[in-house]
Amino acid sequence: MIRVPFFLPFLLGLSACQPAADQDRAPTSRDFPQADRPTSSPGRYSISTEQARDDRNEATTVMDLAKIAPGMTVADIGSGEGYYTVRLAERVGQAGRVLAQDIDAGARDRLGQRVLRERLDNVSVRLGTPDDPKLPAASFDRVFMVHMYHEVGEPYAFLWRLRPALRPGGQVIVVDVDRPTDRHGIPPQLLFCELAAVGFKLVEFVRMPQVAGYYAQFVAEGARPDPAEIKPCSLATGASVSAGT
Numbered sequence: 001m002i003r004v005p006f007f008l009p010f011l012l013g014l015s016a017c018q019p020a021a022d023q024d025r026a027p028t029s030r031d032f033p034q035a036d037r038p039t040s041s042p043g044r045y046s047i048s049t050e051q052a053r054d055d056r057n058e059a060t061t062v063m064d065l066a067k068i069a070p071g072m073t074v075a076d077i078g079s080g081e082g083y084y085t086v087r088l089a090e091r092v093g094q095a096g097r098v099l100a101q102d103i104d105a106g107a108r109d110r111l112g113q114r115v116l117r118e119r120l121d122n123v124s125v126r127l128g129t130p131d132d133p134k135l136p137a138a139s140f141d142r143v144f145m146v147h148m149y150h151e152v153g154e155p156y157a158f159l160w161r162l163r164p165a166l167r168p169g170g171q172v173i174v175v176d177v178d179r180p181t182d183r184h185g186i187p188p189q190l191l192f193c194e195l196a197a198v199g200f201k202l203v204e205f206v207r208m209p210q211v212a213g214y215y216a217q218f219v220a221e222g223a224r225p226d227p228a229e230i231k232p233c234s235l236a237t238g239a240s241v242s243a244g245t
Helices: 020-024 050-055 058-065 083-092 105-117 155-165 188-197
Strands: 073-077 097-102 123-127 140-146 166-176 200-208 213-220
Touching: 050 058, 058 083, 058 166, 058 200, 058 213, 073 083, 083 097, 083 105, 083 123, 083 140, 097 105, 105 123, 140 155, 155 166, 155 188, 166 188, 166 200, 188 200, 188 213
Parallel strands: 073 097, 073 140, 097 123, 140 166
Antiparallel strands: 166 213, 200 213
């Protein structure tokens, strides 16, 4: 396993105000509704080369929209070979931190070697799981999910477990393409619905024709719902549906 210094508060346990039953048993993926959509196969689609993406000013445009600044702590979920990771590391500077996460151990290790080779001391690399990004609680100003959300097969469990990782005022950034989820994209209305089901509010949406995609920015709003209260979204309409409908 690649180990790179990463200094974040690791807060364990759940809030003391939660019922004892919740403290005794963490929800499993079976406690969450299933997504009404197919998913794309991870690792079988390449957005473009890093140089081509820089030529389109992709990372700079996205980081500017997200207001990434020195000293921030950012998670790059589905980091792959690290296109965003290395650029986020430069933007947040030595006072900031970047946690790069992927579910592919090979990609994790290759990025870890890149981090060491380029001496990115403010970056840590970690392995996640398909239904849990495994982020430390109350740690991030921004969580990036770039061209990967359509690969998440259990979005409600994934987002529910991601939400506590945000600091007060923290935001989730999604960059994706407006096309079916089995073609490496997700229609915006379906994305909005899935995040809203777990208590995220859309605060900004920008079409990015230079990358044939879009930028969506969310904040957590209200209390995190109980898994049994989450209403899944309809692929056909992008609207939430009652359980059993």
